[in-house]
Amino acid sequence: MSYVHVIGTGGTIASRAAAGGSVVADSTEQVLANLGVSTDVTTEDVLQINSFHLTFGDLLTIYHAVHAACARPEVAGVVLTHGTDTMEETAFFLSLLHDSEKPVILTGAQRAADLPNTDGPENLRQAVEAAASAAMRDAGVVIGFESEFHAARHTRKRHTLATSSFSGGTLVAHCYDNVLFRLATAATYPLLEAPAATFSELNIPVIDAAPGTNADLFYAALDSGADGLVLQGVGAGNAPPVFTEAVHAAVAADVQVVLSTRVPAGPVAAIYGNGGGVTLLEAGALGAGQLNTYQARVLLAVLLAQVQPATTLRDAFEAQTR
Template sequence: MLYRKPVPFFTVVFAFVALLAGNAHADTAAPHLANVTILATGGTIAGSGSTSTTTIGYTAATVGVNSLIQAVPELNKVAHVTGEQVFQIASENMNNEYWLTLGKRVNELLARPDVDGIVITHGTDTLEETAYFLDLVVKSHKPVVLVGAMRPSTALSADGPINLYNAVLLAASHEAVGQGVLVAMNDQIHAARDVSKTNTSTPDTFKTTELGMLGYIQGNHPYFYHRAMRKHTADTEFDISKLQSLPQVDIVYGYANMGPAALNAFVAGGAKGIIHAGVGDGSLANKVKPALVAARKQGVLIVRASRVGQGIVARNGEANDDELDFVAADTLNPQKARILLMLALTRTSDSKEIQRIFYTY
């Protein structure tokens, strides 16, 4: 019999520990990270103030996308991040041309296999409008997340860095696939169609007050509790790939003692559609109704919305829409009804078909 020298006990222990450590390393190896592109458009998240306590009166859209990314090194833990400066504006200057440029660029990127999701940094003033426009024209189920900030990057309590981190985390997640365009602000997840800015200055300004937000971001993970039920993104009928412009649609705001002057000016200026942001359930004042009827007879599409901010504008409720050949906005606020009408007019001028579109999206 061959004699084998006994193996020292500590050698066995060390080998066993090394084996466990190796298995543990295999189990905890870094997961595959998604590729997320950040498209920067300006806004407060890219703003700067004269002092660290300046939270109003700052200058928006001064910080470039690379600086935004470098300010949040933790992004590298949740995604492979690249940045692109699409434009650099304060969001009150957003317009149709910028939307078409942004929408086409988003579709170009999402068509690439090496892009898993997109984050768009944006000023908060018109963020909800850009989000809804993209919700209607993006041709992919990959995540698209809009994010902004209510305090500039130089403020002591700047909310931009954590908002940006959460947005990238969300865009890189499997949970966000197929959820439509999302808004990530203040640790919350909102659907583009239903969210609105509700406060002029506080960080919790974005809310889906009546229909409810979709979920939270907590502990480096998104949690969804609801889904957006209206059609969106890859399931819509809208195609902007060859569009160079959008039809002119304007909003007329309802108020006591309202007259037809603004409406008539918009029609004379070439409006193809008018959103009437009426009082209550989209009511029509006696002084304005004849001008709306005249505009419709000239071929201008009229959509009855409400300035209230919540609730359904009932078809044939405060006005006989069938008789007047008007369209009811359903639950869309006036600014979002404008976006849907613009896109609807690229496909049809039939009011009944446009009413179907409003009930679909």
């Protein structure tokens, strides 16, 4: 008999009011209580935290739990309950490594479990039913929220409070009137090997290049031993000219720099010189393509933890951002 395995990490879906603000309080079994799903379910708690507490080490813990569940023949699919704040990073991380035809669906809530209008139970019910459905085979890693299932890559949280809070990735399926409709299969990219334990210790700051900023924080990150850097530019990946020499300095020190953009949609592109994308990419920065800043940061971390030569890392990074 097949079943869906639900892995809990905490988040708003498991949170209740407390002095000083909502905190994670419920186990995954409690979250699932009285859900009324039509498939058999097993549960596992690997973390009980809000997702703004997550570390790279926690991402590894989550991956190992998901990978082990998918390896069990009787598991039809996996649901991961997770806080919405950093769900896009965890989903993308898992998608880089996911090598099973079984779906992995991340879901959660924008409203705590003890609120009368909490959205968690319905999101979770739909995620469990979708994970059990043959229609979701080979769907990969998706984020399921408000009746929509988006592929992990490019999906991001688009609103701080609204319950329909995720968009951007391929819309793989939707669920209306308790019927699941498979719509698409997301583009595939080369699978990466699970990172070594050194992944947990990586320090990869994000430096913002906005009007009026200088490169002081960039150099400070280099001086403090950053393993890599993400430079979040404006437009198609542009920054004040002072960052060009900063990128040169990082590359000379064998520190990889990724150039991303703060714009919600569209790729990093080499269009402008004098500090623009042309200059920064010629200085040695890696272009994030259409990955957002924080998914690009996760990709860089995975590749750095595989201890590859710079040329091999560059090729692997570019293969993920085409």
